[in-house]
Amino acid sequence: MRIATWNVNSMNVRLPRVLDWLSTMQPDVLCLQETKQADEKFPFADLEEAGYTSVHHGEGRWNGVAIVSRVGLEEVEVGLGSPEDEQGARLIAATCAGVRVMSCYVPNGRTLDSEHYVGKLAWLDRLRSRLAEQPPDALVVALGDFNVAPADADVWDMAALEGMTHVSRPERAAIEAVLALGYEDVFVRFHPEGGVYSWWDYRDGAFHKGHGMRIDLALTSPALSPLVTGAFVDRDARKGVKPSDHAPVVIDVDLP
C-alpha cells in the first residue's frame, strides 16, 4: 500500500499536476494540504475519473485538506474538535484499507513572537492528544505539512534560520511529544543521513540552490511502523511548469 502526502498550494492550479502524479506514482492514498478550495469547488469528479474517491475539508481561500483514495474511505472525521479549528480546515481523517489516515496542515506560526506561533504549538498538542486516544494496536499515520523541520539535518543551513519558526526548540519538542507516544518519523529510517527536503521557498531560487527543509512528515503508530518498507520524496514534482513549493512525500507499507 502506497500512501503519500502533498501540499499542493491550490488544488485549482495544481489539478493537472496532481492527476499526472497519480497516474505516474500510483499511490493508493494521497493526502492533500492547502487545497485553498471550498468543498463545492473540490474536483471530486476529475479524481473519480482517475479511479479515486475523495473527502475534502475546506473553507475557500486558505488552508483546506483532503484525502484521495482508491482503497476506500471510511469513518471520515474533520478537525480536532476545538473551536480554534472551526475556521481552520486543517485536519481530515479517514480509514483506508484498515489504516487510519490523518491529513494534517499544521499552522505556519509566522514568527516566534506571533500569536500564530502559540496557536501552532497548541494545535500540535491537540493533534498529540488525538493520536494518544487511538487504540494501542491501531494502524495509524498522521501525515502532511507539519511546518516543522524535526532536526538540524532537515534544513539546508541552521545558521540562516536562526530565530525563525520551523526549527525552534518548542516546535521540535511538539513533534518529539508525538514520537514519545511511540510514533515514528518514519522517513528518517530510510534517509538517516538527512539533507532530503520536501519544501523549497519559491523566492530567491531556493530550489536550485538546494535551500530546502523537510517539513512534510509521516508519523506512524507503533503497529504501523514495522510494516513500512520505504519512504521517499518525489523531488521531480517540484520541477517544471507551475510546481507547488512542496514535493510529495511517499511511504510504502506492506499490509498483512
Place this chain on the structure above:
DNA sequence: ATGTCCCAACTTTTGGGA
C-alpha cells in the same frame, strides 16, 4: 537580495499569507 506564487476583491492592481 523577502528576488515568487496564489488568492480575493471596494477586480485589470493591491495586500495578505506562506
